Amino acid sequence: MVKNKILLSVLIPTFNRDKYLEKALTTFFEQITDDIKENIEIIVSDNHSIDNTEEVLKKFDKEAKLDGLKFKFSKNEENIGPDGNFLKLIKKSNGKFCWIFGDDEFLLKNGLLKILEILDENSELGLLHIGNQNLKNKKEVFPKDETQKFIKNVNYMISFITANIFNKECIDWEINYENCKGSNLIQENFYFQSILKSKENIYLNDEIFTTERADNVGSYKLFETFGKNQNQIFDLFIKNGLEKSTVDFINKKMLREFFPMYILNLDKKSKWENENVYEEMKLTFSQYLEFWIFCVPLIKFPKLIKKPYFLAIRILNKLIKIIGR
Structure with missing residues (x-):
């Protein structure tokens, strides 16, 4: 050095x-x-x-x-x-x-x-x-x-x-x-x-x-931050070499793996309790099938069904990783 x-x-x-x-x-x-x-x-x-x-x-x-x-x-x-x-x-x-x-x-x-x-x-x-x-x-x-x-x-x-x-x-x-x-x-x-x-x-x-x-995770509006805010940054760099397909890849992975675990815990007292999660996410992710499959049911389903559905999501994610190898 x-x-x-x-x-x-x-x-x-x-x-x-x-x-x-x-x-x-x-x-x-x-x-x-x-x-x-x-x-x-x-x-x-x-x-x-x-x-x-x-x-x-x-x-x-x-x-x-x-x-x-x-x-x-x-x-x-x-x-x-x-x-x-x-x-x-x-x-x-x-x-x-x-x-x-x-x-x-x-x-x-x-x-x-x-x-x-x-x-x-x-x-x-x-x-x-x-x-x-x-x-x-x-x-x-x-x-x-x-x-x-x-x-x-x-x-x-x-x-x-x-x-x-x-x-x-x-x-x-x-x-x-x-x-x-x-x-x-x-x-x-x-x-x-x-x-x-x-x-x-x-x-x-x-x-x-x-x-x-x-x-x-920091004390901020999580769904706004990783939805609207992050995609605004993506948009800036799409003009400078970041490909739209790469952005879609990241968003889809977040919808499958990142967001579900936080949505599952929304019923507990949390720092994100003041966010309208469905409306916030819909603004950014409605065009993705993953939003409707992996996130919306966890937002809308009754409490008794949410945890089994989340476990099914985890199994599906493991299968996706195996198939992708």
Whole structure:
């Protein structure tokens, strides 16, 4: 690795998760050895927390200064929302690659070194996705002519911040990203630019990070976010290389695999209870047969029938995967 050059910016947006944040930072600090510390920076943006986040950050700042690590943190005067916090961090970064890392995720042993080695060895990389698809190899490189195949493999996990590391050199800063705030998916703008502008992208199957939280979905309107908002982003990139067939592939997979489990739990008190799920989803997905087969019955059926129907959906999804192999 080139000395005195920041290869990776680890960007951690945080809000009222002091204990998770402390563990997340510990897992990074433990893995930053003398031979790589010049190649990595960690920047944390506290979105106006009212817990002990500031004390946690001051502790790590002191440790970073003693060890000569590149570490910075700041606290917003008010909560600027997740999109605003992501954008702030990206603008403050100095690395070639940016990794927006969830404050409730933790690096696993040797995870950081594995990531840095891949970034160092693949200078023309656009996006590195960390996933768990059953691909042939642990690391699969997708050249330019396989971009759509790569996006289909990443699928709706394109929204998951910790799973994606993007090349900041691919980003067009003439775009006014302030207009993208409020979607809860501003990060996808950076991911798709990196994917579509680069010569290659990589899908990595490896144990790099984990989380201790069972429900790791943000506090937002889930069906609006992954329906209308996400498809508005898709529409932007259809003009710039994203194929409509790839968008359809992602939407259909979400309707089969992602949405049903959340629809099933709508009867329980949840953060999405104020959404009109049927009307919200219909606006975006009514043209897909999968919406009417996999989602509408779970929305409309009586409670006693919903769980058996959901189990039938899971069986059908397994059959679809077997047939698709």
